[in-house]
Amino acid sequence: GENVEQHPSTLSVQEGDSAVIKCTYSDSASNYFPWYKQELGKGPQLIIDIRSNVGEKKDQRIAVTLNKTAKHFSLHITETQPEDSAVYFCAAPYSGAGSYQLTFGKGTKLSVIP
């Protein structure tokens, strides 16, 4: 199956600074990499995703970069705001033996200090 490693597990930044979260994956066949944000007491919500045919994708203050050779991808949040405080999860798919499933990283708890 897929093995997804996510770092760091916790991250504190000052409001207005940038935050970067990194993930590595093991299955070289993986071609879809979503990032989810989970606020307290809620389910994870997709915030951005990238497919393997591009190296970078941006959506306002959020960007994701992908390095397929090194099998790692990163989430970049610029101009952080207090409402960005949450747990962020990366994920990568595993396709094998007739199955398809997302494997999630262990999560990064981001705290934005006003």
Added chain:
Amino acid sequence: DAGVIQSPRHEVTEMGQEVTLRCKPISGHNSLFWYRQTMMRGLELLIYFNNNVPIDDSGMPEDRFSAKMPNASFSTLKIQPSEPRDSAVYFCASSLALRGEQFFGPGTRLTVL
């Protein structure tokens, strides 16, 4: 548009009791996933369905766990008998297609005493 609906939101039960968690996926979505979230193990896929058919249940921890999807708008996850180590938040997610974006419900927080 209503998102994924899960019930109950909180469940407290005693060891040995049967627990049934319920999920209503987003209308029109063909795939449904059950996840369990704990501090130790993170977010784990238990089982998923495509067009109401179970595809992969290799994540179901034990025979005490079972899941059904009798129709496109309803699924259940049952634990019988429940044990304290089953305490976790259980999420249901649905997607338009198997490889599409997964939309998560609010989760059911299960506590087994």
